[in-house]
Amino acid sequence: MPMTKFKTPEKYAYLTGFGQYQESEAIKGALPIAQNTPQRPPYGLYTERITGCPFISPRNDNHQTWLYRIMPSAHQRPFEPEPEEQFAHSRFGQKLNYTPTQLRWSPFDIDESLDWIHSMRLLGGAGDPATRSGVGFFIFTAGQSMDPKIAYFSADGDLLIILQQGVLDIRTELGHLLVRPKEICVIPRGIRYNVTLPDGPVRGYAFELFQGNFTLPDLGPLGSFGLANARDFQIPEAAFDEDTTHEYRIVAKFNDRLFSSVQDHTPFDIVAWHGSYYPYKYDLGRFMTIGSVSYDHPDPSIFTFLTSSEQVFEMAIFPPRWLAMENTMRPPWYHRNTMAEYMGLIEGEYDGRTDGGFRAGGASLHTVMGAHGPDSETHRKASVAELHPQKVGEGSLAFVVETPMLLGLSDWAMKGCGKRQENYNAQTWLGLKPHYEFPASAKRKSTLLKDVVDMDVNGYHQS
Numbered sequence: 001m002p003m004t005k006f007k008t009p010e011k012y013a014y015l016t017g018f019g020q021y022q023e024s025e026a027i028k029g030a031l032p033i034a035q036n037t038p039q040r041p042p043y044g045l046y047t048e049r050i051t052g053c054p055f056i057s058p059r060n061d062n063h064q065t066w067l068y069r070i071m072p073s074a075h076q077r078p079f080e081p082e083p084e085e086q087f088a089h090s091r092f093g094q095k096l097n098y099t100p101t102q103l104r105w106s107p108f109d110i111d112e113s114l115d116w117i118h119s120m121r122l123l124g125g126a127g128d129p130a131t132r133s134g135v136g137f138f139i140f141t142a143g144q145s146m147d148p149k150i151a152y153f154s155a156d157g158d159l160l161i162i163l164q165q166g167v168l169d170i171r172t173e174l175g176h177l178l179v180r181p182k183e184i185c186v187i188p189r190g191i192r193y194n195v196t197l198p199d200g201p202v203r204g205y206a207f208e209l210f211q212g213n214f215t216l217p218d219l220g221p222l223g224s225f226g227l228a229n230a231r232d233f234q235i236p237e238a239a240f241d242e243d244t245t246h247e248y249r250i251v252a253k254f255n256d257r258l259f260s261s262v263q264d265h266t267p268f269d270i271v272a273w274h275g276s277y278y279p280y281k282y283d284l285g286r287f288m289t290i291g292s293v294s295y296d297h298p299d300p301s302i303f304t305f306l307t308s309s310e311q312v313f314e315m316a317i318f319p320p321r322w323l324a325m326e327n328t329m330r331p332p333w334y335h336r337n338t339m340a341e342y343m344g345l346i347e348g349e350y351d352g353r354t355d356g357g358f359r360a361g362g363a364s365l366h367t368v369m370g371a372h373g374p375d376s377e378t379h380r381k382a383s384v385a386e387l388h389p390q391k392v393g394e395g396s397l398a399f400v401v402e403t404p405m406l407l408g409l410s411d412w413a414m415k416g417c418g419k420r421q422e423n424y425n426a427q428t429w430l431g432l433k434p435h436y437e438f439p440a441s442a443k444r445k446s447t448l449l450k451d452v453v454d455m456d457v458n459g460y461h462q463s
């Protein structure tokens with residue numbers, strides 16, 4: 001079956017689909033029929049709504065959800081700023097570093113003392129959450145479950161989580177999500193959640209999109225299915241706690257700062273909901289990979305998994321796949337792109353690198369117009385390899401995230417993490433040798449006008 005064999009079995013049931021209207025009730029009859037705001041909602045619940053876009057967004061982009069809950073979120077004390085230093089390493093507003101050089105990082109160390117909220121370290125990014133532009137690139141490594149009396153949300157953007165190690169048991173307001181390596185998860189702006197680590201320390205990559213939202217790519221000539229299919233996305237089912245006596249703390253990320261507010265009821269008390277603004281997860285093992293069946297490679301956009309409105313963010317994956325192209329350099333060609341390319345590895349060894357320096361839990365960045373391509377050894381081997389249909393990437397899963405933004409890098413990325421490979425450039429490409437040769441008969445064409453053409457009286461070329 002084209003799906004991942006997970007070590008940790010699934011424990012929750014889900015709704016399925018991408019971006020569609022859904023509804024879920026944990027107690028039968030908790031959703032009002034037809035109308036959204038009856039005078040007295042079923043079972044004495046409160047009605048609350050969360051919107052993910054302006055009211056008048058076009059119908060297909062209009063995402064919002066109606067919630068039927070025990071206590072409304074508004075029943076809370078004012079937010080107070082959290083102590084600054086706790087979150088300083090993930091602060092987007094720090095002074096960022098810019099370089100056109102190719103960069104690579106060895107696997108990032110796991111800090112077992114951190115919980116989810118404090119585990120996010122800013123690697124880099126562009127833009128600004130306050131003006132809703134750009135995207136933040138984070139690495140998370142944590143060893144602690146969140147305090148059982150704390151829930152967290154970010155008002156800054158939609159968060160895409162790519163887990164590399166460990167397991168995340170995420171309790172969201174709309175229900176539970178179990179996320180295992182090779183599953184990705186998206187938590188939209190504003191949705192409150194809490195993260196428990198049932199299988200020890202976790203490590204992974206996260207992207208906070210300040211602008212627009214994650215969506216599936218259009219399929220163009222591919223037709224109506226392929227790549228990530230909508231039916232394979234999983235959405236939590238309503239699940240709620242009852243507690244209106246103990247104190248809970250809501251921690252908010254708001255314009256790059258943490259705040260917290262106290263309330264005397266659980267934030268996870270939504271009994272039923274309906275709408276199209278919700279968290280979801282996806283098993284990357286279900287991706288239907290498409291490639292050339294004749295010669296050459298298509299652009300790597302053929303591997304696009306998620307894209308974003310306004311193309312601020314594109315994510316492609318490189319799952320195990322067959323290569324059968326004839327007379328073709330099978331690894332990627334050398335290139336410089338207008339989009340920055342940030343790569344991570346979830347497991348195994350990426351087929352475009354054989355130098356051993358790109359490892360699971362590490363990363364590389366080839367920034368806007370940064371030249372790159374196969375390392376010298378991969379290129380040498382691929383030039384002389386006998387071509388036959390070949391399966392590559394078995395046991396491996398790499399991804400690339402692209403953005404047109406000039407990414408600034410944090411001090412942590414440049415120095416603090418201690419994982420940046422100083423010799424990446426030299427090790428990867430300086431071994432490439434010129435091996436061209438012109439036969440004596442090859443004649444260099446002059447581009448000087450006087451050498452190649454006679455001019456007639458009107459100045460037109462005669463050939």
Ligand SMILES: *[C@@H]1O[C@H](CO)[C@@H](O)[C@H](O)[C@H]1NC(C)=O
Pocket residue numbers: 147148149150151171194195196248266267268
């Ligand atoms: C967070 O989730 C865990 C596990 O589901 C639970 O024990 C804990 O009470 C939750 N926290 C809140 C604030 O409800």
Ligand SMILES: *[C@@H]1O[C@H](CO)[C@@H](O)[C@H](O)[C@H]1NC(C)=O
Pocket residue numbers: 052053054057058061062063212213277309310
């Ligand atoms: C997603 O982005 C589109 C285009 O910018 C916008 O119209 C839509 O409202 C957004 N949806 C959400 C849920 O943010």
Ligand SMILES: [Fe+2]
Pocket residue numbers: 335341366372
């Ligand atoms: Fe590339």
